[in-house]
Each structure stands twice: as structure tokens, then as C-alpha cells.
């Protein structure tokens with residue numbers, strides 16, 4: 147069998163039929179071959195020669211995770227609605243498939259037409275989190291494409307990237323031709339239109355890049371130079387020509403685009419099999435550690451009837467038995483009670499399961515609890531106090547008193563829930579060991595209340611994550627905790643919860659350290675990413691695959707100090723690697739908010755009164771065309 151495969155791999159590969167025949171030979175040798183064949187319900191296959199633009203949407207993690215990514219499916223749906231565009235998909239092959247592809251010299255291909263990725267006009271790479279960066283490089287390599295933008299010309303696909311992590315695009319900027327910063331639904335169409343006009347005119351790659359740089363929200367890194375001071379900090383970011391935008395303002399939609407209803411239904415088991423509808427985008431609570439809360443402003447709500455219709459249509463078109471509502475803070479949705487009533491009707495009609503994540507402790511009312519109880523009976527209840535003391539909760543701007551928190555907990559148990567999951571964060575520079583010990587005490591207090599009210603079957607689960615100072619947040623200037631200190635804090639929690647029957651799970655501190663490098667890196671960090679990938683780094687988001695040795699060695703080989711990126715506190719006047727990207731919230735606002743955090747001063751939800759964070763001034767014109775009531779800035 148091996149000899150036959152070898153022989154076939156030597157056949158010149160010029161058509162997609164040949165490529166697919168060769169793939170079929172290796173599929174029986176890998177686990178879950180269904181990941182690599184496509185053919186899902188609702189997939190769109192267009193005759194290759196019938197369209198002008200071929201775009202491959204790429205999620206750099208395995209199919210099981212990427213297949214249900216709502217952002218990618220939305221873009222797939224939007225693009226395929228255009229007759230002149232074929233949008234296809236590709237995901238990271240798992241390790242066995244990667245080896246098989248490499249051994250047989252088969253390039254990575256799309257699931258629809260089974261075409262090599264190099265045959266496409268555009269590759270749109272989704273980068274929702276930083277630990278996908280090495281997988282992204284691996285995909286370019288498996289597609290037989292040069293990794294660096296500078297080494298690709300007009301004959302290669304245009305590589306564009308978007309997603310939450312590209313609010314700091316610099317660490318991967320040498321590998322990407324253009325970034326879409328912010329919301330991609332409208333910007334991607336502009337990118338394709340620009341590409342079509344360029345192709346018709348028959349221009350050079352430089353001309354294409356220059357045209358793309360004119361699209362609002364699009365950042366073409368090769369047109370901007372980054373200079374450094376002797377101490378390693380940034381001296382300046384300079385555009386190549388004066389007509390280039392600086393800063394690049396993120397792209398947003400005045401109104402949320404119609405929700406997706408044609409979900410791709412996989413033939414193999416994947417992580418999420420459900421109809422998901424985003425009920426609201428953005429958050430005004432202002433938690434100071436929360437990247438998503440800061441960069442996704444302003445709040446835009448989807449109308450209630452649109453949500454319910456989309457859920458029903460989605461169920462009809464997929465046969466799924468579960469629906470999920472997405473938002474950063476579902477209980478803040480202004481029509482949450484009518485929404486839950488609508489969901490209850492749906493539940494009675496269709497017997498589906500409902501997940502409603504991200505509920506805020508402060509926005510609970512008895513009414514909401516009553517409604518929720520009938521919707522998700524028997525399930526667990528999740529609350530995220532984040533810190534064990536009122537002092538720390540004021541610092542991170544998630545102010546809730548211990549008393550109010552315990553009142554909510556009691557109410558949860560009284561309404562019949564027996565399992566509570568609590569989320570906490572450790573590692574903030576202002577945190578003391580007493581604050582950490584208080585987390586364990588709070589968990590035990592919750593368990594005690596649960597046993598008093600709900601009896602012996604009460605379960606409490608504490609999920610502990612490590613604080614990572616993220617760009618575009620008020621904590622962007624502070625340092626990441628040392629590994630020794632994080633370990634000491636985890637030990638305190640283990641001791642504090644020993645024998646208490648509270649289940650505790652926690653993130654690997656080294657994985658958080660990697661994220662702290664990648665999320666706040668500058669352009670030079672790209673060399674470290676490249677070296678780490680060459681050293682073997684892949685699937686860094688997977689705890690069983692992540693290997694810190696690859697990264698440590700990469701820093702040494704490149705000659706950069708990892709602590710410069712992680713543990714160092716930044717000066718308030720320092721030019722940060724993402725300052726030329728404007729997420730809508732002004733740096734001066736973040737600075738004031740950071741200074742307030744040092745005084746333990748809180749900033750209430752801005753829907754009650756605007757603080758002038760910058761969103762309204764940055765998007766004043768869009769606000770004027772936003773539909774009534776959808777945009778929640780007062």
C-alpha cells in the first residue's frame with residue numbers, strides 16, 4: 147500500500163481531479179477522514195469556471211472546531227450569494243493528515259471543488275485568537291505558498307486576515323498582504339470588488355495593495371514602516387505615502403447584517419452542532435480586562451422577531467436539536483424577558499435544547515430567574531465574579547458587592563439549580579495573596595449556601611484563568627504576572643479548596659504567557675513566530691500539543707527578550723505596537739480608566755450616560771444611518 151501511494155504521489159499534479167484522486171488514496175490512513183471531504187448539507191459548490199473570483203475561507207484549526215465558526219459561515223453565506231464569487235473552505239489538517247499530505251506532496255485544498263489553495267484568487271484567514279498563528283504559517287506552507295508577503299507576487303493568491311486578534315496585526319504582518327480590522331461582513335465584499343477591478347485592469351501586486359489600502363478598515367502592513375528606539379520600544383510608524391490612512395479605523399456595520407440561517411451541517415461529529423444567533427454585538431459594561439468588550443463597541447441589538455425567525459428557519463434548514471444565543475452579555479439584551487418567552491414557545495414546539503451563555507450577575511432579576519428556570523431545567527448556572535474581593539472587583543471594573551453576589555447565588559439555588567460554575571481570574575498586578583485566598587473562601591461560601599438550600603447534591607465548579615493584559619483595554623500598559631507568582635496563587639487556591647468538594651480547573655500558565663507575547667507583540671515578533679513554527683510549534687491552543695520549548699528556543703535564536711513583551715509594564719507615553727489601529731475607543735479614555743483602576747474607582751455601565759469613550763465621534767456618520775433603537779449609545 148505504501149509503495150502504491152508513493153508511486154501515485156509522483157504523478158504530475160495538474161488538475162483537481164488528479165489532486166482529489168491522490169487525496170482519496172491517503173484518506174483511509176488518517177483518523178476521521180470525514181474532516182477532509184466536504185459534502186455537508188447546505189454547502190455551496192459552483193462550477194469553477196463560472197465565476198470571476200475564487201476565495202478560500204480558511205480557519206487555521208481542525209475542522210471539528212472551525213466548521214461551526216459563525217463568523218466564517220457568515221462570510222461564506224454572504225460571498226456565495228454573489229453569482230460571480232465562489233467561496234470555499236479549508237481548515238488545518240490534523241497531524242496525521244499533515245504528514246500524509248507532505249509525504250505524498252499533496253497541497254492543501256478546498257473542501258468544495260477540491261482545488262489547491264494556490265489556485266484561488268484570495269485566501270481569507272480567520273484569526274480569532276493568537277495561538278493560531280503557527281497553524282496559519284503551516285497552512286501557507288501546506289498550500290505551497292511563500293510565507294512572506296514580500297515573496298509572493300501577482301501569481302499567488304492575495305492573503306487577507308481578519309478576526310479579533312488582528313486588532314494588533316503586527317506580530318503576523320510580514321505574512322499577510324492585508325488585514326480587515328473590525329467587522330468583516332461589508333469589508334470582505336469591498337475587498338473582492340477591489341480585487342476584481344484590479345484583475346480586469348491587469349495591474350501589479352503593488353497596485354492591488356495600494357487599492358486595498360484605500361478601503362476603510364483595511365490595513366496593508368507593507369505600506370507602513372515601523373522604526374524602533376535603542377531600548378526596543380517603537381520610535382514611529384510611518385506610512386509610505388501621505389495619502390495612506392493613519393490610524394486605520396476599524397470597520398463596523400451600522401446595523402447588524404441578517405442572521406445566518408443556512409448553517410453547514412457536518413457529516414462527522416464536531417464540537418458544536420446547533421443553530422447560533424448573535425442577539426447583540428458589543429458591550430458597555432467596561433470590564434477593564436475585557437478585549438472583546440472594548441473593541442466590539444458600540445452595542446447594536448438585533449430585533450427580537452428577527453432572532454426568533456432566524457432560529458426557526460435555522461432549525462428547519464439543519465435538523466439541529468439545539469439553539470444558542472450569542473452575545474457578550476445576554477442578560478443585558480433590552481428585550482431579554484420577551485426573548486425568553488419566545489424561546490419557551492420554540493421549546494414547546496420543537497423539543498430543542500437552549501444555551502444562553504454570558505449572563506451578568508448585576509442584571510439578574512427575580513423575573514429573569516423565574517423565566518430562565520423553565521427554559522433550562524436541570525442545567526448548570528454560570529456566574530463570573532472574576533475576583534474574590536470587592537476591592538479587586540472595583541479595580542477591574544466589575545463592581546458587585548459580596549452581599550449582592552451571594553443574594554444572586556441564593557436565588558439561583560432557590561430556583562432549583564444545583565450546579566454553579568464560577569469564573570475567576572488571577573494574576574493582576576494589583577492583586578494580593580489575600581485577594582487570591584478570598585476566591586477559595588467565596589467558592590466555599592457558595593457551596594455552603596447551596597447545601598443549605600438545594601441539599602447535598604449541590605456542585606460548585608471554579609474555573610481559574612490567568613489575566614492577560616490585552617491591547618485596546620485600560621490594562622494594556624500593565625505587565626503579565628511571573629510564572630512563579632501564578633504558581634504560588636494556584637497553590638493557595640488548591641490548598642484553600644482542599645477537601646471542600648469544589649471542583650477547580652485552571653489554564654496552563656505557560657499557555658497564557660505565550661498569549662501575552664503574541665497579543666502585545668510588535669513586528670519583530672514575527673521572526674519568533676516563524677522560528678517557533680520551524681521548530682515544530684503547531685496547535686498551540688491545544689494543551690496536548692503546546693510545547694513551550696519551541697518558543698523559548700525561537701526567542702533565543704532570534705535574539706529577542708521574551709520578558710520585554712510579557713512582564714514589562716509599558717510607559718503611558720510609549721508608542722504601542724497597535725496605536726496605529728483605532729478600535730474606536732480613544733487612548734486618552736483608556737488611560738483615564740487605567741488611572742481610575744489604580745484608585746479603585748469604578749465606571750458604571752455607559753448606557754445610563756455616555757463617557758465619551760470615542761465611539762460616537764469615530765462613527766458619528768454611521769450612527770445617523772443606524773436603525774432606530776438598534777444602536778444603544780444614549
Ligand code: SF4
Pocket residue numbers: 430443444445752753755756757758759760761762778779780
Ligand atoms: S460612546 Fe458613550 S455610550 Fe457609546 S460606548 Fe462609548 S461611552 Fe458608551
